[in-house]
Amino acid sequence: MPEPSKKISKSPVHPLDDLLRTDRIPHIWCSGCGTGTAFSSCLTAIKASGLELDNVVMISGIGCSGRAAGYVKLDSYHTTHGRAIPFATGMKLANPKLNVIVFSGDGDLFAIGGNHFIHAARRNVDLTVICVNNLNYGMTGGQVAATTPFQAKTSTTTTGNPEAPFNLPLLAYASGATYIARWTILHTRDLTNSIIEALNKKGFSFIEVLSPCPVNYGRRNKEKSLDTLKLYQEKGIIKNNANPADTDIDFEKGIILGKFIDIERATCIENYDKTCRLV
Amino acid sequence: MKQAVLTGAHYLTGDEACAEGALAAGCRFFGGYPITPATEVAERISERLPEVGGTFIQMEDEIAAMASILGASCAGVKSMTATSGPGFSLMMENIGLGIVTETPCVVVNVQRAGPSTGLPTMGAQADMMQAKWGSHGDYEIIALAPSSPQEIFYQTITAFNLSETYRLPVLIMTDEIVGHMSEKVVIPDAKEIKTVSRITPKGKKDNFKPFKPGPNGIAPMPAAGDGYKVHFTGLTHDEKGYPVMTVEAQAMMMAQLMNKIRNNLDKIIMTERYRLDDAEIAIISYGVSSRTSLAAVDEARQMGIRAGLLRLITVWPFPDDQIRRLANQVKGFITVEINLGQIHYEVQRCAGYRVPAYLVGHPGGTIISPDEVIKVLKEAF
Numbered sequence: 294m295p296e297p298s299k300k301i302s303k304s305p306v307h308p309l310d311d312l313l314r315t316d317r318i319p320h321i322w323c324s325g326c327g328t329g330t331a332f333s334s335c336l337t338a339i340k341a342s343g344l345e346l347d348n349v350v351m352i353s354g355i356g357c358s359g360r361a362a363g364y365v366k367l368d369s370y371h372t373t374h375g376r377a378i379p380f381a382t383g384m385k386l387a388n389p390k391l392n393v394i395v396f397s398g399d400g401d402l403f404a405i406g407g408n409h410f411i412h413a414a415r416r417n418v419d420l421t422v423i424c425v426n427n428l429n430y431g432m433t434g435g436q437v438a439a440t441t442p443f444q445a446k447t448s449t450t451t452t453g454n455p456e457a458p459f460n461l462p463l464l465a466y467a468s469g470a471t472y473i474a475r476w477t478i479l480h481t482r483d484l485t486n487s488i489i490e491a492l493n494k495k496g497f498s499f500i501e502v503l504s505p506c507p508v509n510y511g512r513r514n515k516e517k518s519l520d521t522l523k524l525y526q527e528k529g530i531i532k533n534n535a536n537p538a539d540t541d542i543d544f545e546k547g548i549i550l551g552k553f554i555d556i557e558r559a560t561c562i563e564n565y566d567k568t569c570r571l572v
Numbered sequence: 573m574k575q576a577v578l579t580g581a582h583y584l585t586g587d588e589a590c591a592e593g594a595l596a597a598g599c600r601f602f603g604g605y606p607i608t609p610a611t612e613v614a615e616r617i618s619e620r621l622p623e624v625g626g627t628f629i630q631m632e633d634e635i636a637a638m639a640s641i642l643g644a645s646c647a648g649v650k651s652m653t654a655t656s657g658p659g660f661s662l663m664m665e666n667i668g669l670g671i672v673t674e675t676p677c678v679v680v681n682v683q684r685a686g687p688s689t690g691l692p693t694m695g696a697q698a699d700m701m702q703a704k705w706g707s708h709g710d711y712e713i714i715a716l717a718p719s720s721p722q723e724i725f726y727q728t729i730t731a732f733n734l735s736e737t738y739r740l741p742v743l744i745m746t747d748e749i750v751g752h753m754s755e756k757v758v759i760p761d762a763k764e765i766k767t768v769s770r771i772t773p774k775g776k777k778d779n780f781k782p783f784k785p786g787p788n789g790i791a792p793m794p795a796a797g798d799g800y801k802v803h804f805t806g807l808t809h810d811e812k813g814y815p816v817m818t819v820e821a822q823a824m825m826m827a828q829l830m831n832k833i834r835n836n837l838d839k840i841i842m843t844e845r846y847r848l849d850d851a852e853i854a855i856i857s858y859g860v861s862s863r864t865s866l867a868a869v870d871e872a873r874q875m876g877i878r879a880g881l882l883r884l885i886t887v888w889p890f891p892d893d894q895i896r897r898l899a900n901q902v903k904g905f906i907t908v909e910i911n912l913g914q915i916h917y918e919v920q921r922c923a924g925y926r927v928p929a930y931l932v933g934h935p936g937g938t939i940i941s942p943d944e945v946i947k948v949l950k951e952a953f
């Protein structure tokens with residue numbers, strides 16, 4: 294587990310303070326970690342969305358990214374590893390008035406929780422799922438993930454990853470998600486705008502955020518935090534409406550970013566009401 | 573909207589009666605996954621819930637089913653799932669989350685013979701220790717064991733009431749035989765059914781502590797959307813719900829989880845005594861095996877053997893005191909259960925080896941006949 298960052302200076306009120314559990318700061322994220330940037334984009338988006346904050350809920354699984362639910366001053370639930378989405382599904386179906394955000398990591402959402410992701414997308418449960426993709430399991434010390442690039446080094450693939458990673462937007466698309474975007478933590482404005490759109494859109498929205506984990510992934514793959522950001526800048530190609538089949542992550546060819554999918558489809562609840570509530 | 577309480581006399585299976593009991597208790601969310609012999613609970617409630625303004629969802633597995641009912645409960649809606657052995661195993665991690673986040677819900681296990689896939693269509697009572705200890709870590713749990721469709725109807729209501737009162741998942745440990753048998757079930761008028769809902773907080777919303785016990789030892793629980801901005805976590809936490817990674821915080825939290833049950837044993841433990849007052853031999857049983865035991869007691873009495881039955885309605889927490897008291901009265905105990913020794917060891921522990929305790933067990937797949945009990949009765953005493 295990463296060390297909590299050292300004392301931070303008491304600055305005057307930050308514009309996001311009202312959405313933060315300031316009594317829980319300092320957070321656990323390492324310096325150079327991208328999770329905090331993705332998190333503050335999310336908070337900015339929540340604020341800008343115009344949603345009634347009492348009805349906004351954040352649910353996380355387990356991991357460094359999964360700690361987000363512990364810092365946001367909303368009704369927030371830090372569940373078990375991989376299970377944020379089914380917990381969120383129950384919550385949303387039980388009270389459709391809630392606007393439910395799932396904020397979690399790539400390992401959490403796509404390895405142990407992969408089955409839940411595809412089924413929630415298939416059902417079109419009205420959730421906004423934000424995945425901090427740092428290409429590895431940060432919290433447990435940098436093991437290989439379902440998103441680790443082929444041949445990349447991790448603590449359980451010290452000679453290189455022999456497996457191929459998921460293309461997450463394609464997986465989301467094939468499963469039925471109605472909103473799909475990918476950004477990096479360098480593209481905070483685009484990321485924030487995407488989250489605002491997703492929050493205000495009904496249906497299953499998925500946003501992948503590429504984010505450095507210098508302490509575990511970076512160290513083993515000779516990338517300092519800044520190198521990773523440079524990579525995002527140099528290799529990032531913004532291509533809205535790109536075909537999700539073309540969005541596999543290839544740092545040689547370039548990584549395609551943008552909003553890929555934004556379509557309408559009846560939600561889980563709408564279809565349930567229409568089909569099952571016959572009286 | 574149709575009636576949630578189907579007042580009248582019906583001919584129902586145990587599984588169907590369970591679904592009706594849940595609706596009568598106010599359950600309005602069910603997340604399930606099919607598995608024999610629990611499927612009929614889901615089938616019945618999938619039809620009935622939308623009729624009464626509730627929601628049914630068949631999740632992708634039992635892990636998801638369990639997670640979904642916790643989510644629904646945190647949204648303020650009474651929720652339930654039903655499963656059998658393999659699915660019960662899959663639910664364990666999130667049952668632990670329910671315990672540590674003090675989230676009310678009801679989990680039904682219609683037991684079949686195991687281990688593993690076992691005998692899917694044939695009954696057993698071999699998950700009783702899993703019910704107590706199946707999720708990792710130390711905790712107290714409440715588990716009930718109904719012995720008939722009529723009883724499953726009432727116990728499902730009781731299970732919801734206990735879960736809402738003490739803020740925890742409550743287990744209904746029934747079995748294939750009770751789940752699949754059809755008997756007369758009388759459902760009373762809605763106004764005669766006592767239902768309990770969790771205490772919700774009133775007053776100041778700022779800095780609210782969702783794990784700070786109220787005067788009754790249980791913390792009021794707001795729902796998501798109520799404006800209290802709560803934080804729930806599976807990590808060890810303080811009264812505010814914030815993670816605290818210390819030995820002291822662990823001790824505080826554990827004391828709360830244990831004491832809310834241990835301080836209320838009198839209110840939680842339900843048993844039924846049958847011909848026990850002058851008994852020399854106490855039969856301890858629960859669920860379907862208590863029906864076997866009842867017949868065995870009558871038969872033994874006819875033979876001049878002073879046997880009696882203590883039927884466990886609540887199996888967890890265990891009625892230690894009642895068994896200890898009986899140990900001063902009787903010459904010995906016989907535990908009747910469809911497993912090869914689970915509750916039997918609890919009885920032995922409480923009997924303190926002052927008097928012998930025997931097991932009439934079974935490897936699973938069918939009921940135990942009264943003859944087997946009589947045989948042990950005659951041989952042992």
Ligand SMILES: Cc1ncc(C[n+]2csc(CCOP(=O)(O)OP(=O)(O)O)c2C)c(N)n1
Pocket residue numbers: 355356357358359374397398399400401402425427429430431432433438
């Ligand atoms: C059931 C279970 N298995 C394993 C773990 C250990 N574990 C904690 S976090 C984690 C991986 C998290 O990876 P990711 O979701 O990518 O989050 P990150 O830390 O990279 O942000 C694992 C395997 C656990 N908590 N629970």
Ligand code: SF4
Pocket residue numbers: 295321322323325326327328357358427431432505506507508509510
């Ligand atoms: S993701 Fe990596 S850098 Fe970020 S907090 Fe976890 S271990 Fe540290």
Ligand SMILES: [Mg+2]
Pocket residue numbers: 356398399400425426427428429430431438
């Ligand atoms: Mg990760």
